Amino acid sequence: MIKFLTKGIIRDRSRSLFPVLVVTLAVAMIIFFQGFFTGIMNSMFLDSAVVSTGHVKVMTRGYKEESQLLPNDLALLGTDQLVNELGQDYPDLFWSPRITFGGLLDVPDENGETQAQGPVLALGIDFLSPKSRQIEIWKLERRLIDGRLPENANEALLSTRLAGQLGLSSGETVTLIGSTMYNAFTTFNFTVVGTFKLNLGPVDRQMMLVDITGARLALDMENASSEILGYTNSLYYDDTAAVALRGRYNKINSDSTDIFSPIMMALRDTNQMGTMVDYMSAASGLIVGVFLVISMIVLWNMGLMNGLRRYGEIGMRLAMGESKGQVYRSMIMESVVIGFIGTIIGTAMGLGLTYYMQEVGLDYSDAMESLGSTEIIMSNVFYAQVTPELYYIGFIPGVLATVLGTMLAGRAIYKREMAQLFKELET
Amino acid sequence: MIKIVIFLLSFSFLLGQSDEMTVQDIIKAMDDNLNAKSRVLTSKMIVHGRRASRTIESRNWVVGIDQAFTEYLSPPREAGTKMLKLYDKLWTYSPQTDRVIQISGHMLRQSVMGSDMSYNDMMEDRPLEELYEATLEGSVLIDGRDHWIMHLEAKVKGLSYSKRRAWIDKEYLLPMKEELYGKSGKLLKTSTMDGIKKVQGRWFPSRFIFKDELKRNSKGTEWRIDDIEFDAEIPKSRFSKAKLRK
Numbered sequence: 001m002i003k004f005l006t007k008g009i010i011r012d013r014s015r016s017l018f019p020v021l022v023v024t025l026a027v028a029m030i031i032f033f034q035g036f037f038t039g040i041m042n043s044m045f046l047d048s049a050v051v052s053t054g055h056v057k058v059m060t061r062g063y064k065e066e067s068q069l070l071p072n073d074l075a076l077l078g079t080d081q082l083v084n085e086l087g088q089d090y091p092d093l094f095w096s097p098r099i100t101f102g103g104l105l106d107v108p109d110e111n112g113e114t115q116a117q118g119p120v121l122a123l124g125i126d127f128l129s130p131k132s133r134q135i136e137i138w139k140l141e142r143r144l145i146d147g148r149l150p151e152n153a154n155e156a157l158l159s160t161r162l163a164g165q166l167g168l169s170s171g172e173t174v175t176l177i178g179s180t181m182y183n184a185f186t187t188f189n190f191t192v193v194g195t196f197k198l199n200l201g202p203v204d205r206q207m208m209l210v211d212i213t214g215a216r217l218a219l220d221m222e223n224a225s226s227e228i229l230g231y232t233n234s235l236y237y238d239d240t241a242a243v244a245l246r247g248r249y250n251k252i253n254s255d256s257t258d259i260f261s262p263i264m265m266a267l268r269d270t271n272q273m274g275t276m277v278d279y280m281s282a283a284s285g286l287i288v289g290v291f292l293v294i295s296m297i298v299l300w301n302m303g304l305m306n307g308l309r310r311y312g313e314i315g316m317r318l319a320m321g322e323s324k325g326q327v328y329r330s331m332i333m334e335s336v337v338i339g340f341i342g343t344i345i346g347t348a349m350g351l352g353l354t355y356y357m358q359e360v361g362l363d364y365s366d367a368m369e370s371l372g373s374t375e376i377i378m379s380n381v382f383y384a385q386v387t388p389e390l391y392y393i394g395f396i397p398g399v400l401a402t403v404l405g406t407m408l409a410g411r412a413i414y415k416r417e418m419a420q421l422f423k424e425l426e427t
Numbered sequence: 428m429i430k431i432v433i434f435l436l437s438f439s440f441l442l443g444q445s446d447e448m449t450v451q452d453i454i455k456a457m458d459d460n461l462n463a464k465s466r467v468l469t470s471k472m473i474v475h476g477r478r479a480s481r482t483i484e485s486r487n488w489v490v491g492i493d494q495a496f497t498e499y500l501s502p503p504r505e506a507g508t509k510m511l512k513l514y515d516k517l518w519t520y521s522p523q524t525d526r527v528i529q530i531s532g533h534m535l536r537q538s539v540m541g542s543d544m545s546y547n548d549m550m551e552d553r554p555l556e557e558l559y560e561a562t563l564e565g566s567v568l569i570d571g572r573d574h575w576i577m578h579l580e581a582k583v584k585g586l587s588y589s590k591r592r593a594w595i596d597k598e599y600l601l602p603m604k605e606e607l608y609g610k611s612g613k614l615l616k617t618s619t620m621d622g623i624k625k626v627q628g629r630w631f632p633s634r635f636i637f638k639d640e641l642k643r644n645s646k647g648t649e650w651r652i653d654d655i656e657f658d659a660e661i662p663k664s665r666f667s668k669a670k671l672r673k
Contacts, residue, residue, distance in 0.1 A: 062477070066643075073477055073541075104534070112526055175526050177534070182474070182481055183541030184505065187521040187528060220504060260478070 016338065022302050023342025023402060024349065026295035027394035031350025032384070033291055034393055036357060037284040039385030044280070045237040045267060047200055050137050052100075053270045054229030055093065055237050056246055058086065062259030063226065070100050072181040072219060072226055076262060079225045086228065090245065093232055096134055097225035099124035099215040103178030105208070106187075107166050116166045122176070122208040124215020124225075128153075137231065138209075140196060146170055147194025153214035156190035159204035163195045170194055176208075180220035188218035199381060236387075239277050242266040295397040300405035306335075328410045335406035336399060343398030350394065357384035450561045453575060456600040458554040460629050465490045468655040474542045475646035483540050492552040494666040505540065509671045517546060520671035527671050542648040543616065543639040547587045558583050559591065566597075569604075573597045588615060599623050599630040614640050627657045 049055050059067070062074035076082060079097045086095045101122050109115040126132045127150055135141065140149055145160050147170035158168060168174060172192050180186045190210060198204040216222060232238065246266045255261040268274035310331075317327050361381040448456070465488075472483045484500040495512040499505040507522035517530045530537075535546040555561070559579035567574050579591040589610045593602035601623065607616040617640060622633035631652075638647035664670060 106526070106528055108526060114529065175524050175528070177528060179537065180504075180541065182476055182479075183538050184474075184481075184483075185508075185519065185537065185540060187519075187524045187526060189524045189526075 019302055019306060019338045019402070020342045020345070022298065023339055023398050024346040026298060027343050027346025027398040028350040028353065030288065030291055030295055030397060031347060031390050031394050032353045032357075034284075034288050035350070035354030035386055035390050036382070036384040037280075037288065038387050039354075039358060039383045041280045041284060042236060042385050043383050044276070045273075046137075046235055048273060049229070049231060049237065049267055051198070051200065051203060053265075053267045053273060054096075054227070055232050056230045056242050056249075056264055056266050057098075057227045057270075058082070058230070058249075058262050058264050059227040060260050061254065061256070061263045064263055064265065065259075070102055070226070072099065072101060072179075072221065072224075073183055074259065075099070075181055075221060075224045075226050076228065077224050077260075079223055079228065082262070083228055086230065090230065090249075093230040093245075094133060095228050095230045096126045096132065097212055098126075098227050098229050099212055099219065099221060099224075100226045101178055101215065101219060103176050105162075105166060106175040106177055107168060108173070108175065118162070118166050119206055120162065120176070120208050121206050122156075122210060122215065124210050124212040124219075127209075127211045128213065133231075137235065140209075143196045143198055145195045145197050147192070150193055150209075150211050150214075153211055153217055154188075154190055155193045155210070155214070157194045157196050157209040158192055159207040160195045160197045161205050162207060163192065168192050176218055178219065181224060182220060184220070186218060186220065188214075190214065190218075237267060239266070239268055239281070243268065292397055296401035296404075298401075300401050300408070302402065302405060306406065306409065324414050328414070331406050331410050332403060335402045339399035339402035342402070343394045346398060347391065347394045351386060351390060354384045354386050354390065357382075358386055359383075450563055450577070451556070453563075453577065453595060453600065454556050454559075454561050455554075457595065457602060458556055460599070460601055460631065462492065462552070462554060463489075463629075463657040465659055465661050466655060466657050467659045467661065469653045471649075471651045471653060472540060472542055473649040473651065474540065475648065476541065477645075480646075481541065483542075488661050488665050489552075490661055490666065492554070495549075495552070496665050496670065499540075511666065511668060511671055512549065513666060517549070518668060518671060525672070527668060538639075542650075543637040543642065543645060544648060544650075545587070548616075548637075551587060555579065558586060564592075567594065569594060574603065577602075596623075601630055601632060616640055626655055629657070631655065 045055075058076065060074050060076055063071055063076075066074065076097075083095045083097060086093075101124070103120055103122065104117055105120045106114050107116040125134050125138070127134050135149060140157075144157075147157075150157060156174070158166075158174075163169065166174070170192055173189050174192055176186075176188045176190060178186055178188075190208075196204070196209070198207070210218075212225065216224070232241075243266050246264045246269070249264040253261070254263045268277045314327055314331075318324065361383040363381045467486075467488050469484070469486050472485065474481045474483065481502065483502065483505055486498050486500060488496045493512075493514045495510075497510040499508040509520045511518045511520075517535070518527050519530055520527045530546055537546060538544065539546055539549060551558075558581060560582045561577050561579045564576040564578050567576055574594045574596055577593045577595055579593065581589040588607040590608040590612070592606045592608075594604040595601065596603050601620060602618075603620055605618045606614055607618070609615045617638045619636045620632035620634065621636075623630050624633055625631075633652050635650040636647050637650065639645050
């Protein structure tokens, strides 16, 4: 039966080409928009997670309270053991210690006197551990503008803007002036081995990246870290799962009376990201939902029109003795086939377009550069994201709406009387 | 009988001297007690952090109010760090980086070795008499000892503390307790001193306690003077930048 109907559809172009085209375009657009919005959301969350929030992160309660001041005297101690325990207890995530600190960078002249000085926001990141994924998630190989990645504790990468401001280039030595975790004055020499550009708006304006071992030496933070950041192995942020994990961890490990007790925060708990997560999810759902409804109406209407266009044919088939049920079922089966073919082609097209935008992205650096400063970390390039749901989401409007439209139009079959049919055929 | 009369006369003279001192006399006496032509001292700074306490040992050479040289002796991480103050300039040398760095601008507001004292506190060594207008607010007994309560209002612009309130022991002529206020009238720091001893004819405390009132949960910083020598001969070369690297 399906074979018979498919042949009919293919041979009669008016029954196949236009409906399949409409279904294909609608499905392709739905898939692309869904993939693009998911990509923007995840890209924004991942950038924020990489630079500061993690998908979840652990710190002391005291550090959380004063986090704006970067209070490393309230840092986590015994970090190696904590990272191991987190890895064992929550294997779906990988964990990485981080030291965030501020200070001044002092550039010496040939006599060792101060030549230039400027404020710096530095991150001590676990770049050098054998299993570390930090270079991968920071996309440092892609973001490196000049020089090479750090290989030793006393090597540093500077953002191109900071390096330009201080007149520094690769190979030069710079002295960090800051405070140890005991708030004592400290100075430490770093060798600049490269410069980078994050393309995340103003975030990297004063940024220096060093390996955490260097930060520990500079700040007297042996086996300590400001925070431990956790990322899902797939790098996909699942807000519900992160919030549930945070709740479970804090129930077991956190003591509200002890400022040194660890506390976990989800990405949504920091830097106004909660509002952003909710807003983006709602906006994305609304836009895709509205588009889905419009597509369904179009496809439904197409099914109706198709049914009405074949008014004469249906009458002829009934007059020839086909039962109303048979005609109705064959029309529905046809719409299923059309919907299915259109959805498959549309899904393939939509996925192709989404994949292209996932790889190439949409660059809007100029707009981001015009932003003065923002706490929300946003990428200068929007990338789409191919997710598993994109493989099936098109079937909802593609098949369902087409079939529903045909079903509605097909109701007319049952209203037609035999006597009236013959009259119609005579004229 | 004569002895008794002499004793009573002396006693009444002593009492009369304290009560008849003007505010300027008191403030000058305090400055004389705390400052000297020169001094060499070894001290320990015990910084009570939120997590643990650290003891930092140092040796200081000071001439008047404009020249000071400090060398940190322990703990190992701080050992060899040196600081030189020459008039209104301050340099620090760290052996780890082999760099001499001038501390200026907002860095002067940073804490010295994690203590409750800032570099600005270190820099303001000028006599109180030159910096503040003082008025007496009354007297009070603290631990059985008579104290004046003195209010000091800055008469020089740009000081870290525009107001101070000091409780001055009438015998030692030392500010046993001080409250230091900012421009807005907010209490910024408190300091106390104890272990008063007579050193080379002057009363001098063997322990100071500084507390930064803006630091939450701060337990303050103790500064213990292990030994001090006033009016010692200090060679001029001590206060040179070249000495920092040696």
